[in-house]
Amino acid sequence: MSTRNRISTSSASSKIEHPELALNESYDEAIIPLLTTIDKIRNRIADIDTTIDLPAIVVIGEQSSGKSSVLEALSGISLPRGGQHMTTKCPLELRMRRASTWHARLECSGRIIRDNIPTAHDIGQHINTEQNRLTNNRDQISKQVLLVNVQASWLPNLTLIDLPGIIQVTSRQQDSGSVDIIQELIQDYLDRPSTIILAIIQACNDIETSAAIKYAKMFDPDGERTIGVLTKLDLVDRGAEQKLLEVFENKRIPLKHGYLLVKCRTQEDIDNNIELSEALRKEEQFFSKSSKFHSVPLERRGCPSLARFLTRELVRNIKQALPRLISDLRGKISNVEQQFRHLGIDDYTQLLFTDEARSRYLTDKLFTAMQLFRTEIHGVEEGAQVNNPLYSKRNELNREFYSEMHRTKFENSKLIQLIKSAMIATQGPEPADYILFRVTKTVCLNYIKAIRLPMEQYLSNILERTNNVISNVINKVFHMRPNLLNQMHSIQETIEKQLKADCHRELELILEMEESFVYADNPLYKETLRRTKRIHKLNSPDAPPTAATTTTVVQSARIPYTAVNASTNSRTTSLKRTNGAMSEDNDDDDLDQEFSPPVKISRPNGSSTNRLSSLWSNLWTTSQQEISESFTSDKNDIRPTLEYVSTSRPTILPATTNTVNDNLIDEEIIEYKIRILAMQDIICQRIILTFPQRVEYQLVRKQFSQLDLQSSILSSTSLDKLDSIMANHPETERRQNELITKRKIYEETIKELHNLEQHQSNANTA
Structure with a gap:
């Protein structure tokens, strides 16, 4: 029976007589709780937090540096061997514990890959199979960690983490990204302050070119955490032993923990299936018979000494790390x-x-x-200033609404065209120059129809803005509780739907009221009309007549006898109805009395005009340009000739005055235009003052009040619905x-x- 088989079959016995039991000298009862606790913590936090710096020994070395042989000598198990292929394709955590019975288990990411592995020799095969699965049977590197738990009576209490061998250039069989992945793994593990770096170095190579030393110096410049292990001593050339001893004595690249010398199984030993026990015996013979290395202290040579040394350093590192670990946690x-x-x-x-x-x-x-x-x-918020984003936007929307309402007013050519159409549509038995309320009402109804669009747009804008503000608040307060969030949104949508319908009813009611009462003879209308006429009068560029005051006969459709006075001494002239005649009054306050209907004024040279043109020149000029043909008479000849006539009956003007009857229409349009502008202004102001207020009350204040009420009710949710x-x-x-x-x-x-x-x-x- 081979030594390996004797080890596996006799594991039930607590006493095994084999040379490899020299490793048992590293056993110390006091360190088991330390190692077991750290392993337990490592298992526990592996899936929830990889940033905790737990004490560990990490093994690095170049490919073919003898790294696997050192691990096999320390653990007594077989590791993958691949010839020209990679043997370590992922990090391997090797937990060794001394126990009376044999047990081996392979895990990956908390999942047991294989339990109760029968012998130490079979472990390498299972590791190789799992590595190939992780790398798709390719020569590439995986960051997944394989965990090997091994218990046996000959094992030291030690945990090692073996990283894939360092490669500088990939071969044709190897994946081109393997170099980068290996460097990332080295950085991840070696950059932790609690990691002890076990650098495996071929003794036959120049230490200054060692990749393991290069990376160790990169993350541990002072060598505080690095342990050097010199392997393959039997391959050192004759005459180079002294140079190697200088490295061992810390004379070339000093390390705090120094160097240890080991001689593991050679490739020939592996090919010849030399057992680990035999390899350990041959190692001791090598040191005792070597003329150069026999003087190396026993605690610094051989794999058993390395195991004891690593155990002591790991235990020391764990003890030092306990306060820091507690603080980190x-x-x-x-x-x-x-x-x-x-x-x-x-x-x-x-x-x-x-x-x-x-x-x-x-x-x-x-x-x-x-x-x-x-x-x-x-x-x-308590102690804070009012800062509601709704109100600033509301003010902006109100300004836009006011502007749009004024822009909707009919003016100039559009208004004149509507007046013409209304005059034709409402023509009746009245005299041709009779000012009809039906014309004013018809045009104003068209204006009321036109303002529906800005009112609806304003309502839509306020509704959208209010909903955005409320939705943002709901999302902000309840975003962590989706059921409550959905319920609050549902409540808000129900309230908003009802109030939106109420607002549309308000809109229809306001427009219906405006259509039903287009005009009422009240002070508001009179004041607006007076103000409109006064503005046009003050803005008139025409100078008053300079001739002496004269009187002529003026024929009116509504007032039989009307006198129009013109004075060279006053720039302001008003028309005031007085018992069948018009009297002169220069007081502007008299303009609040209703003006007389348009009049016809006879002119010399066959031309005629209206005295209103001197009062409201802008309207007159616009009307003249858009409706009538331009007068061809010289302005100096346009001089009203007025004469006093009896109030008993109108005097027929002489034929020589040549009155132009077509101007009657122009004068009527001007009068209509003034009155309609005044009515539009009244309607616009009335809606501007009432509609936004009603909308804000319904959509903002009333909605907020109802949300207050519903949220208070929801606060009293029954316990069975609370969860x-x-x-x-x-x-x-x-x-x-x-x-x-x-x-x-x-x-x-x-x-x-x-x-x-x-x-x-x-x-x-x-």
């Missing part, structure tokens, strides 16, 4: 608590309450959320559960580390 807990607060959880322990306590907690959270909602919806309505978003629940798991693990780990500190303190005291 407390920092992790603080970070978790901060993430809980970000999720709206002030104290995560409240999530672990009993049903009754949880109901009280959720009720309080619901009430608090509703209070916050009511505060946000009004844009006011459902306060449920978090699925992603939030998942994140919340992750944080709860992390915090529990961190707390449990801190407790274990405290116990470990106490155990070590007691052991030191004893």
Whole structure:
């Protein structure tokens, strides 16, 4: 029976007589709790946090540096061998524990790949199979960690992490990205302060060119954490031994922990299936018989000494790291608590309450959320200034609405065209120059029809803005609880739908009222008409007549006898009805009396005009340009000739005055235009003053009040519906559960580390 088989079959015995049991000298009862605790922590946090710096020994070395042979000598197990191919394709964590019975298990990412592996020789085969699966049977590198747990009576209590061999240039069979992945793995593991770097170096190569030393110096410049292991001593050329001893004596590249010398199985030994026990015996013979290396201290040569040395350094490193680990884990807990607060959880322990306590907690959270909602919806927080984004936008929309309402007014050619059409449509038995209310009303009804569009647009804009503000507040306050969020949106949509319908009814009512009462003989109309005429009068560029005051006969359709006075001494002239005649009055306040209808004024040279042209020249000029042909008479000849006539009957003007009857239409249009502009202004101002106020009341204040009421009602949700309505978003629940798991693990780990500190303190005291 071979030595390997004897080891595996006799593992039930606590006493095994084989040379490899020299490794048992590294066993120390006191270190088992330390190593076991660190391994347990490493297992526990592997899936939740890879940033915790746990003490470890990481093995690095170039391909074919003898790295696998060193690990085999330390563990007694077989590792993959691939000839020209990569043998280590992913990080390999090798946990060795001394136990009375044999047990081996292979794991990956918390999943057991193979349990109860029968012999130490079979482990390498299972590792190779899993590596090929991870790399798709290619010569490439994977970052997945394979975990090998081995228990046997000859093993040291030691944990090593073996990284893939360093390569500088890839071969044709190797993946081109392998170099970069290996460098990333080295950086990830060696950059941690608690990592002990075990650099495997071929003794036959110049140490200054060693890739393992290069990377060790990169992350440990002072050599504080690096242990050098010189391998393949039998390949050192004659005469080069002294140079190698200089390296060993820390004279060339000094390391704090120095160097150790080992001679593991050669490739010939492996090909000849030389057992590990035989290899250990041959190693000791090599050192004892070597003229150059026999003087090397026993604790610095051979694999058994290396195992003891590594165990001591790992234990020392763990003891030193305990306070730092506890501090780091407390920092992790603080970070978790901060993430809980970000999720709206002030104290995560409240999530672990009993049903009754949880109901009280959720009720309080619901009430608090509703209070916050009511505060946000009004844009006011205690101690803060009013800062509601709705009102600034509302003012902007109001200004746009005012401008659009004024732009909708009929003016100039559009207004004249509507007046003409209305005059034709409403023509009746009245005299041709009779001012008809029907014409004014017809045009104003067209204006009322035109203002529907800006009113509807204003309503739509306010509705959209209000909904945006309310929706943003709802999302801000309730985004962590989707059921409550949806319910609040549903409440808001129901309220908004009802109030929107109310606003449209208000709009229809306002327009209906305007259409029904286009005109009423009231002071508002008179004042507006007076102001309109006065503006045009003051803006008139025409100078008053310079001739002496004269009187002529003027024929009116509504007033039999009307006198028009013109004075060279006054720039202001008004028409005032007085018992069948018009009297002169220069007081502007008299303009609040209704002006007389248009009049015809006889002119010399066959031309005629209206005295209103001197009062409202802008309107007159516009009307003349758009409706009538231009007068060809010289302006100096346009001089009214007025004469006093008896009030008993109108005097027929002589034929020589040659009155132009076509100007009657121009004069009527001017009068209509003045009156319609005044009516449009009244309608516009009335709607501007009332409609936005009604809309704001319905869509803003009334909606806010109803949301207040509904949120208060929702605050009193029954306990049987509380869990459902306060449920978090699925992603939030998942994140919340992750944080709860992390915090529990961190707390449990801190407790274990405290116990470990106490155990070590007691052991030191004893």
